[in-house]
Amino acid sequence: MTAAPDAGPFFHGTKADLQPGALLTAGFRSNYRPEVVMRHIYFTALREGAGLAAELAPGDAPPRVYLVEPIGVFEDDPNVTDKKFPGNPTRSYRSTEPLRIVREVDDWARLSAEALQQWRDRLAQMDPNAEIIN
Structure with missing residues (x-):
């Protein structure tokens, strides 16, 4: 693994209520394939990308975006860059090492109920046998 050429800032979306200084680590179930335990922690340099991940995360808690x-x-x-968007225009990253929470971010664009449902429908139509590069 080599360091990606992006200086950030970086964001992580979740429904967990976290405090500055907390560490996010790998080893949790995938938001998109709950039968898979992830060996990486995922993040992005795009605030709205983290917001999308937060809104799609399972659970009833409010979605949250953190500066990490x-x-x-x-x-x-590689699940995004190799399969869908070569060159990483989504600025999506992963690490086996922790991410430190810096602070919660409040100024991210929420999806409309219709757009959120469209994303959920797309995820529901994913091939259950499609490989996740873990």
Whole structure:
């Protein structure tokens, strides 16, 4: 794994209520394929990308976006960059090392109910046998 050429800032979307200084780590179930335990923690340099991830995360808690700081090296997310968007225009990354919460971010654009449902429908139509590069 080599350090990605992006200086950030970086964001992570979730429904967890976290405090500055907390560490996000790998080892949790995928938001999109709950049978898969992820070996990486995912983040993006796009605030709205983190917002989308937060809104799609399972659970009834409100979606949250956090400004995060990678603790170690990170790489392009191959699930996005290799399969869908070569060159990483989504600025999506992953790391096996923790991310430190810097602060919660409040100024991100929420999806309309219709747009959120369209994303949920797309996820529901995903091939259950499609590989996740973990």
